[in-house]
Amino acid sequence: MSEKKETREKQDTLFVGSLEKGMRVLSAFNEHHTALGLTDLANLTGLDKSAVQRLANTLHKTGYLHKDPESRRYSPALKFLELGNAYLWADPLVQLAMPKLIELGRKLGERVNVARLDGTEIVYIIRIPTQLTAFGAMVAGRRLSALTTSSGRALVSCLDPAARKEAVETWPVRVMTSKTTLDRSKIAQAVEEAAACGYGLTVSENIINEIGIAAPIPSERGRPVATVQCSVSAMRWTVDRVREEIAPHIIEVANSIHLPG
Amino acid sequence: MSEKKETREKQDTLFVGSLEKGMRVLSAFNEHHTALGLTDLANLTGLDKSAVQRLANTLHKTGYLHKDPESRRYSPALKFLELGNAYLWADPLVQLAMPKLIELGRKLGERVNVARLDGTEIVYIIRIPTQLTAFGAMVAGRRLSALTTSSGRALVSCLDPAARKEAVETWPVRVMTSKTTLDRSKIAQAVEEAAACGYGLTVSENIINEIGIAAPIPSERGRPVATVQCSVSAMRWTVDRVREEIAPHIIEVANSIHLPG
DNA sequence: TGCCATGTATCATTATATAATAAAAAATCC
DNA sequence: GGATTTTTTATTATATAATGATACATGGCA
Known part of the structure; x- marks a missing residue:
């Protein structure tokens, strides 16, 4: 015994x-x-x-x-849903970002989201579903591998070089579509690109024909932990148009959010 | 012992x-x-x-x-939020109604919701936040006294007379604003009106200057347990206009949803 | 600085959860 | 359509594992 x-x-x-x-x-x-x-x-x-x-x-x-x-x-x-509700009230980011996201959704006429990084995954905490799409992309609380999402890439790109390298090489990737990137060197490239232009971008990684773009929400001190994100259909948009017409708006909104801590 | x-x-x-x-x-x-x-x-x-x-x-x-x-x-x-997410996947009503609600939200340009009756309260399970409003009215999982909401009144009006009477007289009412109706006879009147016209209606009951309107979602067999609901600002709308321009749409959408059970 | 409220750690005591087993009820198969 | 398997429900002896009283530490506040 x-x-x-x-x-x-x-x-x-x-x-x-x-x-x-x-x-x-x-x-x-x-x-x-x-x-x-x-x-x-x-x-x-x-x-x-x-x-x-x-x-x-x-x-x-x-x-x-x-x-x-x-x-x-x-x-x-x-x-279960009431517990989710309790979280939304407790997270100051939700309260701060919600009105700005609604405004942004109206302006863009596309689905906009806020996502938080949690470990090696990102969780969508606000979803403004302006356009029809897969059910999973319309409800809050969904968890995806960070490296396959525009939000995750935007946030990883804000890490210091060592941490960034480790993330790109070791964080798990769950395959969601036939286009999900498994090649770590391609992921590294996408992250570097995110670092360069200030936003993360994905095409068909999680949903076929979905273009995702995400800008980090700056944190008072420390690295960003959340993003403002927008998802559009590749049937109606091109990557170039997204970069030109959407990127500036999500960056602006992301930078307008000042979350404490 | x-x-x-x-x-x-x-x-x-x-x-x-x-x-x-x-x-x-x-x-x-x-x-x-x-x-x-x-x-x-x-x-x-x-x-x-x-x-x-x-x-x-x-x-x-x-x-x-x-x-x-x-x-x-x-x-x-x-x-917490992931648990909420699990609920949303598990409730067939959510999956059925979501696309129709998004469509409806776009058409009306106003906040539309789906609410479920749970005991003597209603819980919002889908929220399409097209317009700015109080935070509590934008997040899923919120629980309100049925009798003070358009959804609750719509659903109570579908009960058989005895159950309806009991609901109106005994279900608890939590005061939310200075306009929350506590007078049971007035509540009874509102419920009768809902029974007559096929939708529930509230003004400033839960949020000042908010007009709510809700139509029951028919159930294959048994009484309805959920509603399609729309909330608008009394600054931009009158009750008459809501009745004329919104009621037909939410009734149509509600009737288009056929949920099993 | 010293006090009070709040959080943290310890421990004997027994209630409380355990896992094995048996019985009942569905589902599955030929 | 009846027999076999699988899944769910109910029961019990046993010891683990939760309990709540107490003592200690810490931080906030005057």
């Missing part, structure tokens, strides 16, 4: 394992997994049958998971 | 108390509480110091709560 204490060394007494497991169950749900049975959950979370049963039941009883009486599968309830 | 088993009678063995407490901590964060210290959390959740300490620490370590090293206060992290 003294052999297996090396899983979690120090944080033991102020770490509630059951809660962590419960959160594992919660976050098993995402764009690919919208309704899950107990065995699905067990597989996805790595927890055993019994644990999943208790945790899912608890989340159901507390109103976080809807349980379909027919299929007996669980899916996210409205409380 | 046999006196206190009546708090939770049956669900005991498959109910994980720690998880429920952890969720209490999570949901302490909302539009009014964006950054909370341990004592704040203890007060809001009704848990004791130590419990909150352990739970908050766990949520911090698992990436759900950001902890400001300065103030040592916790606030929602990006994972």
Whole structure:
């Protein structure tokens, strides 16, 4: 009874394992997994049958998971959305940027977004969906590999050379389309270009025929952590026109946002 | 040791108390509480110091709560938003309605929304923010008393007479502005009017000088549970013009949405 | 500077979650 | 359409893991 204490060394007494497991169950749900049975959950979370049963039941009883009486599968309830809402109120960047983004969306008549860098990925926190497109590009909270996005490239281009090199070489890339760039030297090139012109740019990386362009939002001190981004259809736009007609506007808006910290 | 088993009678063995407490901590964060210290959390959740300490620490370590090293206060992290995103993917209504709402937003040039009824409140699940307004009216996941909203009134007006009466008389009303209607007979009148004309309507109930109008989305079988809604400024619109120019459009869109179940 | 509120760390005690197992209910297959 | 597999639900003994009281540290504030 003294052999297996090396899983979690120090944080033991102020770490509630059951809660962590419960959160594992919660976050098993995402764009690919919208309704899950107990065995699905067990597989996805790595927890055993019994644990999943208790945790899912608890989340159901507390109103976080809807349980379909027919299929007996669980899916996210409205409380999920309220948690998202809580984030939006808590992030000062959202409040600052929202009015400017709405204005920008009206001016450009195209989809504009704000994205934050989180680790090696970017998360869209504001989306103004002026034009129709893939569902995933219209909802807040989506997470994409930074290196495949205009926002990610814009932000990586602001890192100091060493960090930039490491990011380009090691950050993971998830393939989204047949045009997703996997060649690290091409990514490096795109990042250098972003550094040169002050904005990141992608074509068809995440959605076919989508052109993305993003400008970093300056941070009072420290590196930028977010961007103002615009996505347009390559059916109606060319890269050159995007550079000429959209770039100046998103840069202007990005620079007009002064976020504390 | 046999006196206190009546708090939770049956669900005991498959109910994980720690998880429920952890969720209490999570949901302490909302539009009014964006950054909370341990004592704040203890007060809001009704848990004791130590419990909150352990739970908050766990949520911090698992990436759900950001902890400001300065103030040592916790606030929602990006994972909150990802949970919201998971909901949006899981709700078929969101996917069905999104393109139609974008189209409608473009046509009207005004803010359009989809709201769901949840208990005695409505929750906005899609928001197309075409025009500037209060921040709370631009983000998904917000929860308002059903009876003070055009969406809620539209949906209550679809209930059978007995349920309608009970809703109007007993559902709680949270005061949002100086114009929020507390008089139940006036609410009853508004609901009857909604029943008569097929859409709910509010003026300044939740935001001063805001006119709201909402049409129920029919359900295959059973009562409607959601609405297509539009909010406009009373500075630019009159109620009569809203009835004439907006009502037909939101009704048409609402009726074009066929959601299963 | 010294005080009070707030956050952090420790620990014995037992309640509480665990994982194994059995029973029931669906789904799947021939 | 009936038998077999898979998935879900329910039960229980056991010890782990959460508890809450307490003591300590820290920072804010007058």
